[in-house]
Amino acid sequence: MVQALAVSYVRVVEVERVTPRMLRISFSGDSPPALLENRPDQQMKLCFPRPGQRVPRLPEPEAEDTYGMRWYEAYLAIPEAERPLMRSFTVRSYEPGSGLMAVDFVLHGDDGPATRWARAARPGDVAGMVGPSSAYARPLPAAGHLLLAGDESALPAIGTILEGLPAGARATVCAEVADAAEEQRFDSAAEVTVRWVHRNRGESLLDAVRSAALPGDDVAGWLAGEAGTVRALRRHLVEERGLPRSAVEFSGYWRRALTQDDAPTEEDLAWARERAEGAG
Template sequence: MRSLAVSYVRVAGVERISPRMLRITFSGDALASLMEDRPDQQMKLCFPRRGQDVPRLPEPHAEDAYGMRWYEAYLAIPEPERPLMRSFTVRSYDPGPGLMAVDFVLHDGGGPATRWACAAGPGDVVGMVGPSSAYARPLPGTEGLLLAGDASALPAIGTILESLPAGARATVCVEVADAAEEQRFDSAAEVTVRWVHRDRGESLLDAVRSAALPEGSAAAWLAGEAGTVRALRRHLVEERGLPRSAVEFSGYWRRALTQDDAPTEEDLAWARERAAEA
C-alpha cells in the first residue's frame, strides 16, 4: 500500500469556457505518476491563505493510503496558516506535455476556490491531494446509463461520456444557471442530453422524474448538491425500481455549508450507507 499522494501543481493556463466556469490547466512533476486511465478521478486542491504564495502542506506518511494520519497533521496546522481544501474532478490529462485540466464552477458569493480561480495566473501554485485509486468506484456495469447532476458534476459527466464505448446508451440531465452554461460532450455512445435551466424555474429532480430510462438493464450516476442527490436516489430506487447497487451517488456540496463545516447527522448516515454498499 503506497502512501497518500500529496504534491504541488502550478498553473499553466486559464480559459473561460462559459460565464460561470473556468478551466485551469496545471503542470507538475508528480502528475505523470498520479494520473490513471479512468473517468471521474477525484482529488483535492489546497489553496494558499492570504499572504502565502505557496500553501503549507504536511508531508504524507508511509502506509497511509487513506490519508487519516495526513489529515490529522493537516488539522494540526494553525488555522491562519492551514490551506483551504476543496474537492474537484480531473477534467482531462494530456500525458505528452504533462498537463492536467480542472474546471472551476464560479459560485455566486465567491468561496475560496472561486476567489482563487478568478485571480489565478500562470505560475501560481496550489497543493494537490490525490487522485487515489483507493477511492475509485467503478461505474455500474450496464449498457444503459442515466447521468444526472448540477454544474459541479459537469467535469465528471464529461469524462464518463468520453469513456463510454460505441453501442452504449446514456441519458444525461444537467442543471445549470441558464443556456449560456451548456457544454458540448464528445462520446462514441448514443447520448441524449436534457439541459435544466434554473433561470426558467426548472429543477433537476423534475427532469429526472420525467426522463425515460435507457432500455434494458439501467443504472444511474448522480452527483451535485447533497440534498438533491439524496432525493434523486430515493426516486430512482423507490419509484423507478432500480437496485440500490445500480445507483452510484455522490454529494459534492451542501447548501449553506462548506467542506470546512462539520458533517451533519444526515451526512454521516449517508457515508455509512455508501461504505456498506462499497
C-alpha cells in the same frame, strides 16, 4: 499497508473561460504524470494559500500509511492560521505526453476560497494537490443504458464518463445549470441524449429525471451534485423506478449553505448511511 496519498505542488499553465460561470485551469507539476490515470471521475483535492501566502503550506505525511489518512492528520497539525484552504475537485482531463492536468472551477456566487483563487489565477501561480489515488476509485455500475444526473459541480465528471463510454453504449444526461449560457458540449462515441435544466426558468433536476425516458431494464444511474438533491434522485430511481441500490452510484459534492469546512449535519450523516448501504 496503504501507500500514502501523494501531496505535491502544481503550477498554473493556462486559464480558459468555458462558460460565463466556469473556468478551466491547466496545471503542470512533478507528481501528476506518476499519479493520474486515464479513467473517468478521478477525484483529488486542491489546496489554496491563505491570505498573505504566495504558496500554500502543505502537510508532510509519512511514505506508508495504514489507513490512507496520515496526510489528513498532518494537515490538521498545521496551525490554523497557516493551514491551506482545501476543496475537492474532479480531474477534467490529463495529457500523459505533456503532463498537463485540467480542472474545471465553478464560479459560485458565494465567492468562497476556490472561487476567489480561480478568478485571480494566472500562469505561474501555485496550488497544492492531495492525491489522486486509484484506491478510492468507484467503478461505474454495469448496464446497457446509463443515466447521468447532476448540477454544474458534476459536469467535469459527466464529461469524463461520456468520453470513456464505447461505441454502442447508451446514456441519458440530465444536467442542471443556471441558464442556457452554461450549457457545454460533450464528446462521446456512445449514443447520448442530453437534457439541460435551467434554474433561471424554475426547472428542477428531479423533475427532469422523473420525466426521462429510460428502458425498463438494464439501467444504471450515476448521480452527483448538491447532497439533498442527490439523495432525492437516488430515492426516485430505487423506490419509484425500481433500480437495485447497487445500480446507482451517487455522491453529494456539496451542501446547500454549507462548505467543506463545516461539521457534518444530520442530513450529511443520513447521506453517508445511504451511500454505505448502496455499496453493500
